[in-house]
Amino acid sequence: MQSSKRSEALYALLFLSPFLLHLLIFFIFAFVRTIWFSFTDKTTLNESYNFVGLQNFVKLFGEERFLLALQHSIGFMLVVTTIQTFLALALAAVLNQRLRGIAFFRTVYYVPSVLSSAAVTVIAIWFFQKTGFLNTFIGWVVAHAPVILALAGIFLLAQAVQVALERARGLPVAPTDPALAAISLVVAIGLTWVLNAMGLVVPREQQPPEFTWLTNADSFLGLPIPLWSIVILNIFTTIPSLMLIFLAGLQDIPKSVYEAAAIDGATPLQQFFRVTVPMLRPVTFLVITLSLIGTLQMFDQVALMGDSAPLNSIIVMAYYVYNSVFSGEGRIGEASAAALILAGLTFVVVFLQRTFGVSEKAH
Amino acid sequence: MEPRRKFDERYLARQRWARAGWVYGTMLALGVFFIGPFYVAFLGSLKDNPLEWPFRATFAQVLPKNWAAAWKLGQQGAGNPLLGGFAPGAVIPFEVTYFVPAGTEPATPTVTVPERRAGAGLGAIFDEVQASQYAQVSPVEEVSRRPARVGEQDGQIVTYRFTISYPRGDPTASEELPTTPRLPLDVEAPRGQVFLTATLDPNRLERRGRVASWDSAAPGFLGYTFKNYVRVFREARDPNTGSSFFLRWTANSFFVSLMAVLVNLLFASLAGYALARMYLPGKGLLFALIILLMAVPQQAMFISNYLVLRDLSLLGSLWGMIVWIGIDMAKVFLMKQFFEAVPREIEEAALIDGANPITTFFRIILPMATPALGALTIMTFQGIWNEFFKAAVVLSGQQGSYTLPLGLSFFRSAYGVAGDWGMMLASAFLSMIPIIILFVVFQRYFVEGVSTSALKG
Numbered sequence: 001m002q003s004s005k006r007s008e009a010l011y012a013l014l015f016l017s018p019f020l021l022h023l024l025i026f027f028i029f030a031f032v033r034t035i036w037f038s039f040t041d042k043t044t045l046n047e048s049y050n051f052v053g054l055q056n057f058v059k060l061f062g063e064e065r066f067l068l069a070l071q072h073s074i075g076f077m078l079v080v081t082t083i084q085t086f087l088a089l090a091l092a093a094v095l096n097q098r099l100r101g102i103a104f105f106r107t108v109y110y111v112p113s114v115l116s117s118a119a120v121t122v123i124a125i126w127f128f129q130k131t132g133f134l135n136t137f138i139g140w141v142v143a144h145a146p147v148i149l150a151l152a153g154i155f156l157l158a159q160a161v162q163v164a165l166e167r168a169r170g171l172p173v174a175p176t177d178p179a180l181a182a183i184s185l186v187v188a189i190g191l192t193w194v195l196n197a198m199g200l201v202v203p204r205e206q207q208p209p210e211f212t213w214l215t216n217a218d219s220f221l222g223l224p225i226p227l228w229s230i231v232i233l234n235i236f237t238t239i240p241s242l243m244l245i246f247l248a249g250l251q252d253i254p255k256s257v258y259e260a261a262a263i264d265g266a267t268p269l270q271q272f273f274r275v276t277v278p279m280l281r282p283v284t285f286l287v288i289t290l291s292l293i294g295t296l297q298m299f300d301q302v303a304l305m306g307d308s309a310p311l312n313s314i315i316v317m318a319y320y321v322y323n324s325v326f327s328g329e330g331r332i333g334e335a336s337a338a339a340l341i342l343a344g345l346t347f348v349v350v351f352l353q354r355t356f357g358v359s360e361k362a363h
Numbered sequence: 364m365e366p367r368r369k370f371d372e373r374y375l376a377r378q379r380w381a382r383a384g385w386v387y388g389t390m391l392a393l394g395v396f397f398i399g400p401f402y403v404a405f406l407g408s409l410k411d412n413p414l415e416w417p418f419r420a421t422f423a424q425v426l427p428k429n430w431a432a433a434w435k436l437g438q439q440g441a442g443n444p445l446l447g448g449f450a451p452g453a454v455i456p457f458e459v460t461y462f463v464p465a466g467t468e469p470a471t472p473t474v475t476v477p478e479r480r481a482g483a484g485l486g487a488i489f490d491e492v493q494a495s496q497y498a499q500v501s502p503v504e505e506v507s508r509r510p511a512r513v514g515e516q517d518g519q520i521v522t523y524r525f526t527i528s529y530p531r532g533d534p535t536a537s538e539e540l541p542t543t544p545r546l547p548l549d550v551e552a553p554r555g556q557v558f559l560t561a562t563l564d565p566n567r568l569e570r571r572g573r574v575a576s577w578d579s580a581a582p583g584f585l586g587y588t589f590k591n592y593v594r595v596f597r598e599a600r601d602p603n604t605g606s607s608f609f610l611r612w613t614a615n616s617f618f619v620s621l622m623a624v625l626v627n628l629l630f631a632s633l634a635g636y637a638l639a640r641m642y643l644p645g646k647g648l649l650f651a652l653i654i655l656l657m658a659v660p661q662q663a664m665f666i667s668n669y670l671v672l673r674d675l676s677l678l679g680s681l682w683g684m685i686v687w688i689g690i691d692m693a694k695v696f697l698m699k700q701f702f703e704a705v706p707r708e709i710e711e712a713a714l715i716d717g718a719n720p721i722t723t724f725f726r727i728i729l730p731m732a733t734p735a736l737g738a739l740t741i742m743t744f745q746g747i748w749n750e751f752f753k754a755a756v757v758l759s760g761q762q763g764s765y766t767l768p769l770g771l772s773f774f775r776s777a778y779g780v781a782g783d784w785g786m787m788l789a790s791a792f793l794s795m796i797p798i799i800i801l802f803v804v805f806q807r808y809f810v811e812g813v814s815t816s817a818l819k820g
Contacts, residue, residue, distance in 0.1 A: 005642055008641055008642045008643075008720070009641070009642055009643050009644065011637075011641060011719075011720040011721070012637040012641035012642065012643040013637075013643065015633040015634060015636060015637035015641070015720075015724070016633070016634050016637045016638070016643075018630040018633070018634070018690060019630055019631070019633075019634035019690045019695060020634075022689035022690050023653070023656070023690075023692075025671065026664065026668050026671075026687060026689060027656045027659070027664060028652075028656070029667065029671075030663075030664035030665075030666075030667035030668050030671075031656070031659055031663055031664055031667075033666075033667035033670075034663050034664060034666055034667055037666060037667075044670075091393065094386070094389055094390065094393070095390070097386055099383060099386060099387070101387075102390075105390045105393070105394060106810060107806045107810060108394050108397065108398060109393060109394065109397050110806075110809060110810055111397060111398060111401070111802070112397055114745065114798060114799075114802050114809060115749070115795050115798060115799075116748065116749035116751070116767070116768050116771075116794065116795070116798065117749060117751055117768070118749070118751050118767070118768035118769075118771040118772060118791075118794070119768075119771060119791040119792070119794050119795050120791075122771050122774075122775055122787050122788070122790075122791040123400070123401065123404045123788065123791055125775070125779075125787075126404060126407060126413060126414070126784055126787070126788055127400060127404070129414055129784075130414075131414045131415070131416035132414065133400070133403045133404070133407070133418065136416065136417070136418040177378070177381075178378060178381035178382040178384070178385050179374075179377045179378050179380075179381035181381070181385065182381045182384060182385070206417065208416060209416070236397075236400075240397070244810060293658070293660075296660070297660045297661065297662065299661075299662075299751075299752055300751045300752065303751070303752075303755060303772070304751070304771075304772050304775065306772065306775060306776055306779075307776065307779070308775070308779060317662070318660070318661075318662050321662040321666075322662070322665075322752075322755070322756070325666055325669065326756075326759065332666055332670075335666060336663075336666055338662075339660070339662040339663040339666065340663060342660055342662055342663065343659055343660050343662075343663040346658070346660055347658070350658070
């Protein structure tokens with residue numbers, strides 16, 4: 001028995017050996033060596049190097065570009081994680097219906113997450129050009145604002161009137177009653193069309209775009225405008241994955257819980273906030289954690305933007321590390337120190353989120 | 364509380380239908396949000412100037428009239444209706460129509476076949492055979508003239524015709540005359556005449572519409588409609604060998620992705636099986652270590668990996684990338700989870716028969732694991748096909764061994780300066796084709812894979 005166990009352990013080691021060898025060289029040794037490098041003045045070129053203590057870390061915190069990268073990374077993480085968690089949850093809630101053809105839509109929405117970051121970023125850079133499609137679209141909306149506002153106004157008015165009439169008849173309809181809303185929509189489209197044909201509500205002339213996204217020196221909420229472009233791009237490409245995780249979580253919530261809530265008289269909105277959100281807590285924890293790690297380590301989109309935008313306006317930690325190694329004399333010592341700060345930051349943020357943010361446990 | 368009137372059946376049914384309508388409407392709108400950007404970018408990739416303002420959804424390249432004309436011209440130019448060209452023996456009749464305002468006497472336009480280099484960036488490096496050396500333009504003759512009113516102006520519409528031909532030359536000459544890929548054409552009208560239409564819509568109108576300019580008057584269907592896509596293959600070539608960069612990068616991407624799939628199929632399933640089923644002291648510790656390492660950012664490890672690969676002389680080589688990609692921890696976990704769900708009796712029966720673990724694994728375990736191996740194949744292929752960071756670290760500077768994502772980044776910097784967005788967008792879309800095919804065929808694996816595996820930023 002003893003010898004068969006030993007032989008099984010030997011076979012297990014044999015099976016695991018390629019994996020363990022790879023792990024040893026490219027992860028463990030690599031990580032330990034990065035820690036060691038961070039205390040030295042090694043570059044990619046020099047053969048011999050010296051131990052310099054904490055000098056690299058001190059130098060980093062005196063360097064403008066590093067401080068920018070740190071600030072951008074943290075800002076980027078906070079903004080993107082917040083927005084995409086909410087949007088992904090909302091999207092999952094919409095998609096969590098038993099309707100014919102829903103799987104088709106689910107698949108279609110996933111497309112931006114499947115494609116390579118390189119291809120999507122190249123397309124995004126086109127999008128963000130001065131005469132690119134984003135500015136064209138915004139210009140179109142601004143030019144058509146009178147029509148859009150008229151449509152929305154008539155819709156709300158028609159809905160309010162219908163709900164008031166139904167209630168006067170004693171029917172307790174909700175303000176969001178879908179059937180009435182459909183009638184309101186038809187009324188709104190018809191009336192707006194008439195107003196438009198009469199020349200009362202007409203779109204304004206579209207002006208050539210002035211706003212630049214990628215070469216803009218301004219900031220908004222403390223982050224440069226070019227970085228906001230990457231925020232939009234990143235949210236667009238990661239929402240589908242997060243939405244699918246939420247959807248899996250939503251489908252795990254037993255139907256009986258909702259039925260019980262409905263019997264107690266909870267409205268759909270109440271059900272969402274009192275039942276869905278608390279029951280989803282473990283999934284939300286996973287989504288937020290993945291999002292925090294992903295945004296802190298975001299590299300591809302910045303690297304692919306390249307000289308489309310000034311480096312100082314889009315630099316983040318991950319790119320700073322790469323750039324330190326592959327530009328100039330290749331300051332490996334400083335790059336390692338920056339990489340360790342990034343790793344430390346990741347651990348701290350995940351730990352803080354776990355302790356003070358959304359926890360793993362369902363209520 | 365006042366007594367509620369009961370909703371009748373018909374009311375509730377109407378309610379259900381309306382709600383379904385709103386949900387489908389919302390989903391359609393979201394679909395436009397997620398797919399729309401790719402659609403407009405695709406339209407842009409077909410245009411002569413993807414950054415034109417105002418944005419047009421209908422332009423020369425999407426008009427069936429031009430498809431038919433380009434097809435026919437391609438046939439007349441080189442007997443190639445798809446890609447066109449200009450070959451000896453070609454005779455290409457061409458018509459141009461102008462509006463001549465009243466008071467102006469119509470005058471024949473000047474037709475030239477100019478010498479024009481292909482595109483900006485890499486394409487300009489090569490000396491290509493110019494059609495201008497061989498093309499002969501017949502005298503321009505007037506075909507028809509009729510009075511018309513264009514806008515607020517009275518005048519007449521005049522159509523001219525000319526023929527561009529490529530004489531066959533001396534049949535006894537030792538060297539054959541070359542076929543040129545393009546036949547650039549400029550038609551300049553005298554002052555006052557406004558270009559209206561032509562056999563094929565021009566790629567550009569210059570000098571207030573007086574000069575109509577074609578990149579090729581014999582483009583063929585693909586050469587006209589998918590001009591930028593054809594250019595990706597024709598113009599972006601290795602300056603040393605002259606072979607297409609894009610084809611090379613596609614082959615490289617396939618090579619790296621398939622090798623990574625093979626490595627992971629074999630070694631991740633071996634490791635997963637050992638972790639799931641076999642006795643090994645310290646297995647729990649190994650587990651904890653793997654989980655910990657998964658949380659360490661890539662940036663904290665690539666520096667050493669870069670130096671290791673440099674010491675092994677694997678930088679700039681696809682093998683360097685394959686070695687670094689190696690065996691993915693997430694894939695080992697996937698296989699481990701799968702094997703844990705397999706009933707133990709099956710392998711125990713094999714072991715009692717006296718087979719050793721290696722035989723058992725390859726004869727019995729692996730054939731059972733086909734569904735998991737399928738998922739692993741798809742996920743690995745997609746992940747590595749899209750991998751940018753490792754390619755950027757290992758392959759930097761060796762254009763011949765780039766993979767597609769790195770190649771796109773190279774195009775971005777090579778053509779971005781000149782603002783040649785047609786090339787950049789076309790190459791981005793071309794690089795997506797394999798993944799889109801894979802996604803359409805195996806979408807179930809993709810959508811289910813997300814819930815189990817971590818996502819990247």
